[in-house]
Amino acid sequence: PAPSSTGGRGDAPKVEDDKIDPAQAIAEASMINKALHSRLVQLKETSQLEVQQNDPNSPLFSVKSFEELRLAPELLKGVYCMGFNAPSKIQETALPLLLVNPPKNMIAQSQSGTGKTAAFVLTMLSRVDPKAKYPQALCLAPTYELALQIGKVAQDMGKFIDGMKIRYAVRGQTENITKGRILTEQIVIGTPGTTLDWCHKFNVINMKQIKVFVLDEADVMIATQGHQDQSIRIKKKLPPTCQMMLFSATYEETVMKFALKIISDPVTIRLKREEESLDNIKQYYVLCSTREEKFEALSNIYGVLSIGQAIIFCQTKATARWLAEKMEADGHAVAMLVGDLHIDQRVSVLKRFKEGKEKLLVTTNLMARGIDIEQVTMVINFDLPVDLSGEPDFETYLHRIGRTGRFGKAGLAINFIDGPRTMKKLQRIEQHFGRKIERLLTDDADEME
Numbered sequence: 001p002a003p004s005s006t007g008g009r010g011d012a013p014k015v016e017d018d019k020i021d022p023a024q025a026i027a028e029a030s031m032i033n034k035a036l037h038s039r040l041v042q043l044k045e046t047s048q049l050e051v052q053q054n055d056p057n058s059p060l061f062s063v064k065s066f067e068e069l070r071l072a073p074e075l076l077k078g079v080y081c082m083g084f085n086a087p088s089k090i091q092e093t094a095l096p097l098l099l100v101n102p103p104k105n106m107i108a109q110s111q112s113g114t115g116k117t118a119a120f121v122l123t124m125l126s127r128v129d130p131k132a133k134y135p136q137a138l139c140l141a142p143t144y145e146l147a148l149q150i151g152k153v154a155q156d157m158g159k160f161i162d163g164m165k166i167r168y169a170v171r172g173q174t175e176n177i178t179k180g181r182i183l184t185e186q187i188v189i190g191t192p193g194t195t196l197d198w199c200h201k202f203n204v205i206n207m208k209q210i211k212v213f214v215l216d217e218a219d220v221m222i223a224t225q226g227h228q229d230q231s232i233r234i235k236k237k238l239p240p241t242c243q244m245m246l247f248s249a250t251y252e253e254t255v256m257k258f259a260l261k262i263i264s265d266p267v268t269i270r271l272k273r274e275e276e277s278l279d280n281i282k283q284y285y286v287l288c289s290t291r292e293e294k295f296e297a298l299s300n301i302y303g304v305l306s307i308g309q310a311i312i313f314c315q316t317k318a319t320a321r322w323l324a325e326k327m328e329a330d331g332h333a334v335a336m337l338v339g340d341l342h343i344d345q346r347v348s349v350l351k352r353f354k355e356g357k358e359k360l361l362v363t364t365n366l367m368a369r370g371i372d373i374e375q376v377t378m379v380i381n382f383d384l385p386v387d388l389s390g391e392p393d394f395e396t397y398l399h400r401i402g403r404t405g406r407f408g409k410a411g412l413a414i415n416f417i418d419g420p421r422t423m424k425k426l427q428r429i430e431q432h433f434g435r436k437i438e439r440l441l442t443d444d445a446d447e448m449e
């Protein structure tokens with residue numbers, strides 16, 4: 001049967017949320033992840049750290065405590081005051097390398113929430129002289145908000161260090177500087193454009209006195225036009241003795257190419273992301289012909305199964321809205337994440353969902369991309385993930401479904417199929433992953449259980 005006009009939206013590669021600029025979406029996902037990670041992310045026992053350094057003879061240390069790093073007492077106090085008891089996985093290896101003399105350059109990659117920011121903030125704080133009143137550490141971040149976030153960490157961790165000051169080189173701040181007058185703050189955190197202006201046009205930073213240079217969120221950085229060039233121009237002004245480090249949440253060729261342009265002779269540290277796999281996940285499909293039927297099937301599933309946290313993915317914002325309303329009318333507490341919410345609102349939606357205040361999150365693919373929401377028991381593809389040409393999007397499928405079945409728990413994924421064309425796409429997904437997707441009869445309670 002042909003999909004009726006009221007339903008069958010799964011076939012339309014329409015993405016309303018995509019009016020958002022992709023670079024902005026990436027930066028926002030990064031902000032949201034930061035806001036969601038008020039603690040270190042839980043890593044698998046088996047997660048592995050890869051270290052590459054040019055000099056194979058130089059020994060690798062790893063520390064199990066902050067004491068072993070021989071930090072200044074004020075800094076150590078700041079670290080403990082933040083509630084950090086021991087270094088995180090990446091910090092164990094990165095910190096001894098970052099604090100050693102002569103300083104080493106570093107490229108480090110690990111997912112959001114693993115302690116990268118804390119690691120480079122600690123390095124900046126330990127390397128600058130609070131008694132010297134000029135910039136000695138320079139840190140670049142892709143957005144205003146991310147720069148302020150880093151500054152907050154530095155403020156917090158450095159609060160017992162007498163005279164330590166931070167300055168933000170971000171939009172709106174240029175009016176507060178005087179051309180040619182060197183800043184008195186030891187740490188400058190800024191976006192590439194404004195920072196370049198400050199050291200190039202306004203001469204308020206003596207680049208020869210910079211001892212530590214950090215480029216954070218390199219993957220977000222390269223998504224924005226111009227940031228690469230600006231960063232490279234800033235880097236070129238730094239003295240060869242300056243310690244340089246670059247951090248990224250993802251590891252792609254484009255990021256690495258950029259990283260190697262910025263950081264010469266680096267030690268590279270990489271904490272591999274836990275592989276997303278479909279091993280632990282039971283995958284099903286449900287045959288429907290309209291979106292109303294999909295909704296009924298969903299209600300039946302909820303009537304029969306006891307479900308913890310679930311995420312439902314829709315192709316368009318309009319479907320997400322429609323579905324959220326229907327589910328609410330059905331008595332569910334529903335959280336909804338779509339593009340027209342302000343970033344703070346999105347963070348608060350996700351926080352509530354993480355805390356379990358709502359058990360059901362309805363979203364579009366675009367909104368959920370790149371955001372870490374761990375540990376859900378069920379994922380529903382109300383619409384199958386397709387790319388802009390309407391082809392099945394395997395990577396997104398894996399990423400969506402991979403949200404369930406984490407940490408060895410069994411997960412459940414259900415795909416709603418609204419016609420033969422969608423069924424073909426599902427079959428291609430099945431073939432691609434070599435995993436059977438079974439049919440689920442949602443009007444048969446016995447079968448579902």
Ligand code: ADP
Nearest residue numbers: 038039040084087088112113114115116117118
């Ligand atoms: P990333 O930069 O990789 O996203 P962060 O440095 O922001 O990670 O750390 C993520 C969260 O974990 C933050 O809330 C931070 O305060 C906390 N954190 C970082 N290092 C430690 C540590 N050693 N012990 C406990 N919490 C930590």
